[in-house]
Amino acid sequence: MSLTKEQSVEVTPGGESGPRGVVAKVPWGSLTDYSLPAMLAVLVAAFCILEPQTFATVQNLKTILSSNSVVAILALGALFPLIVGEFDLSVGANLGLSLILSTGLASRSGLGAPEAIAVALIASSLVGVINGVLVAKGGIDAFVSTLGMSSLITGGVVWYSNGETFATGIPHGLIVLGRNEFLGVPLPVWFLAVTVAVTYYLLAATPLGKYLYAVGGSRDAARLSGLNVPLLTILAFVVSGFLAGVAGILQAAQLGSGSPSVGPSYLLPAFAAVFLGATSFRRGAFNVPGTVTATFVIAVGINGLESIGAPFYIAPVFTGAALLTAALAARAFKARRTA
Amino acid sequence: MSAPVPNALSVRGLSKTFGGQRALSNVDLDVMSGEVHALLGENGSGKSTLVKCLSGYHQPDPGARIEVGGEVLPPTYGPESATSYGLAFVHQDLGLIPTLTVAENMLLGQSPPTGFGWRAKKRQEAALARRQLTALDHPDIDPRRFVGELSVAQQTIVALARALYGAERGKLLVLDEPTASLAQSEVERLFEAVRRITEEGHGVIYISHKLDEVRALARTVTVLRNGEKVGTRTVAELSRAGLIEMIVGRPLEALYPSGSPAPHTEPVLTARGISGRRVKNLSMTLHKGEIVGVAGLLGCGKSELGRLLFGDQRLTGGEVRIEEREVRLRAPADAIGAGISMVPADRHRNGVILDHSVGENMTLLETRRYWRRGLMRRRERARTVRALMEEYDVRPRQPSRLIGLLSGGNQQKAVLAKWMHRDLKVLILDEPTQGVDIGAKAQILAQLERVATRGVAVLFISEEVDDLVHLCDRIVVLADGEVAGEVSAENKTRNRISELAYQEEVVS
Structure with missing residues (x-):
């Protein structure tokens, strides 16, 4: 029994051809991979050539960047639970919660922009705490608990807004975040840049990041190495909730209004980006640069296809296809890595 | 009782080889109809391989002939038939x-x-089930109840009834450790059911570690050792000691010369009356530089003892002291902080993170040490990892290689390095040589001796009695969660260990 186990472990993909990375990279053996940024470059170049008038403009670039900052930040949040081996299906609804609170509190209760934003962020983070406790302490499967939470929030949002859109009395301080520029770059893009920097640093350069990946790699081995697995799991959900809150505020700022139906549709694009992102940079592992690049691969793909005349339903089709492709690729990598 | 006429089972020349290793060689076995035939042997003696050959799970090597009730099994037969x-x-x-x-x-x-x-x-189903249960003298079990609601003893009866129902023209029933989780009174009722089965003319193969049960129930005994048949005897002609000697394979005298035991007097870890999931009111002391073995049968609580001392299971009673200071063990982090390391059993699940690199696995415990002024000191860490790979001979020497791609032996050497490369006082190892080739095993055992000379107290939990006998200063034998006895350096022998392990009632 143990013999066969041993043998299967020793099957090294491409390992027989000597030490890797010396002359030519063995395609399956290497862990770093830049196919995703390459794909982004190819897509951008192709649409620039095909549609120089509509696609290749500074304004379009700004639009793509700032409108997709929301998805990218949401995806970076969803990344954390996935790293510890769980997932958070409530990120879309949680974005909606933050969106409706930040607009509604100002519009209906007359709160100032900073206060409304603070309450929204706290609420979204609390959702993360509850998700984390349900999963890590309550032992409830993440699929069930976060899906239930998602439905709960969606219902709560409709109740709070009475199903209507908050369009009046949105404070200037909120709208500025979505529309102003700094050094010629839209503010949402700056927010994304900060989020990328902080999450990348946390995950790649601190012990906390190592611990989160360790929990995702093997919960038992992590526990026996003295890590507080429940606490790390809860933390991952809190980051997810907080960033969903940030994404919701940015979305409110860009729309200049708060609609109760916005949130849930963001779930799939965010997950597609995280999964597609795992195929690049640190291949086979969910990672920050991959997630961000993947967000824009999908965004540019959809934007470009629309500009060359693709029908209006291209967005969900493209996103779904990207998610499925990514999931299949991730599975293949995982199988090769641990075969 | 019907006279044992035709053989329920006749096996001739059964061998089974796994990748060059012989698990069974040329075994003959006869089971009469109407008798209980016990199959005994230590862990790894080939009992379960034999059963799996019978069930069709393994295909025997060519040349074997298996006859059930006079009917020869085809060589291609599988579990479904x-x-x-x-x-x-x-x-x-x-x-x-x-x-x-x-x-x-x-x-x-x-x-x-x-x-x-x-x-x-449903009604017909229930009637069929009830008829089977009544035949086993258990009409009290309601066929419409959920199995999860039944006691373990009742579940065992249901499993028995199901097996018999499946083999309507049943000739041979194989029971593999059916009493492992039963209380004494329940065992008696199970035996009644088994006797009824034999009275109907079925043959029964009964596998158990509990010798007294075997002596009470079986008519004949076949003992296996290292894949070979030692012999078949009738129970009546064997004494308990004779049976143990057959199983262990050596006469009851000392086998290994006693080395001069170095005096280990300075206590490092003292456990007083500790209890946990399986461990009951256990006391032991580990001294500086001492290697203490823990032996016992499957389920005796030896693995749980390791996890209890490492804070991975809740202590329900007693106290643990490290160098006279009481430590509260709520989680592995507490144990690690107190200077305890544990190399866990089941390496793939507990020991390594398969999709992490060798270097990351080896330095997981000390990650924080390489994080200074906000950055991971990668180069410094890589230098440490390379030195450790050299010291513990982890091959290939590639720190960034995924640990899952290494052989079992090299994975385990990396795990050992992870846990030994720190300021530690107590090292607990749970089956450290499991799934490891001979060469790596020798290296691992040598590392244990080395760490002991450093003054570390080593607790070495193992199924492999030979390793324990060779390496340990003394061996604690557990039975049913309690210390059944201790084998000191002067008289540590396989037999003494087996005697203690097989002893059912702890003499207090």
């Missing part, structure tokens, strides 16, 4: 589905009676 040849099995994990009813469990995989529209005929 076992019942049709009249073979029935009850394995240690009973294989029942707790969320189905007794009747549904018994008819699973048969063809249950159905009516119009493929509707299950």
Whole structure:
């Protein structure tokens, strides 16, 4: 029994051809991979050539960047639970919660922009705490608990807004975040840049990041190495909730209004980006640069296809296809890595 | 009782080889109809391989001949046809589905009676099940109850009834450690059921570690050792000591010369009356530089003892002191902080993170040490990892290689390095040589001796008695969660250990 186990472990993909990375990279053996940024470059170049008038403009670039900052930040949040081996299906609804609170509190209760934003962020983070406790302490499967939470929030949002859109009395301080520029770059893009920097640093350069990946790699081995697995799991959900809150505020700022139906549709694009992102940079592992690049691969793909005349339903089709492709690729990598 | 006429089972020349290693060689076995035939041997002696050859799970090496009730099994026969040849099995994990009813469990995989529209005929199912249970003298078990609601003893009876129902023309029933989780009074009722089965003319193969049970129930005994048959005897002609000697394979005298035991006097870890999931009121002291072995049969609590001392299981009683200071062990982090390391059993699940690199695995405990002024000191860490790979001979020497791609032996050497490369006082190892080749095993054992000379107290938990005997200063033998006895350096022998381990009642 143990013999066969041993043998299967020793099957090294491409390992027989000597030490890797010396002359030519063995395609399956290497862990770093830049196919995703390459794909982004190819897509951008192709649409620039095909549609120089509509696609290749500074304004379009700004639009793509700032409108997709929301998805990218949401995806970076969803990344954390996935790293510890769980997932958070409530990120879309949680974005909606933050969106409706930040607009509604100002519009209906007359709160100032900073206060409304603070309450929204706290609420979204609390959702993360509850998700984390349900999963890590309550032992409830993440699929069930976060899906239930998602439905709960969606219902709560409709109740709070009475199903209507908050369009009046949105404070200037909120709208500025979505529309102003700094050094010629839209503010949402700056927010994304900060989020990328902080999450990348946390995950790649601190012990906390190592611990989160360790929990995702093997919960038992992590526990026996003295890590507080429940606490790390809860933390991952809190980051997810907080960033969903940030994404919701940015979305409110860009729309200049708060609609109760916005949130849930963001779930799939965010997950597609995280999964597609795992195929690049640190291949086979969910990672920050991959997630961000993947967000824009999908965004540019959809934007470009629309500009060359693709029908209006291209967005969900493209996103779904990207998610499925990514999931299949991730599975293949995982199988090769641990075969 | 019907006279044992035709053989229920006749096996001739059964061998089984796994990748060059012989698990069974040329075994003959005869089981009469109407008798209980015990199959004994230490862990790894080939008992379960033999059973798996009978059940069709393993295909025997060519040349074997297996006859059940006079019918020769075809060489290509698989698990699905076992019942049709009249073979029935009850394995240690009973294989029942707790969320189905007794009747549904018994008819699973048969063809249950159905009516119009493929509707299950519940009443008929229940009647069939009840008839089986009554035949085993257990009409008290309601066929409509869920199996999960029954006691373990009742579940065992259901498993028995199901096995017999499957093999309607049953000739041979194989029971693999059926009493492992039963209380004494329940064992007696199970025996009654087994006797009824033999009275109907079935042959029974009974596998157990508990010698007194075997002596009470079986008529004949066959003992295996290292894949070979030692012999078949009738129970009446064997004494308890004679039986142990057959199993262990050596006469009851000291085998290994006693080395001069270095005096270990400075206590490092003292456990007083500790209890946990399996461990009951256990006390022990580990001294500086001492290697203490822990032996015992499967389920005796030796693995749990390691996890208890490492804070991975809740201490329900007693106290643990490290160098006279009491430590509260709520989680592995507490134990690590107190200077305790544990190399856990089941390496793939507990020991390594398969999709992390060798370097990351080896330095997980000290990650924080390489994080200074906000950055990971990668180069410094890589230098440490390379030095450790050299010291513990982890091959290939590639720190960034995924640990899952290394051989079992090299993975384990990396795990050992991870836990030994720190300021530690106590090292606990749970089956450290499991799934490791001979060469790596020798290196691992040598590392244990080395760490002991550093002054570390080593607690070495193992199934492999030979390793314990060779390496340990003394060996604690556990039975049923308690210390059954201690074997000191002067008289540590396989036999002494087996005697203690097989002893059912702890003499207090």
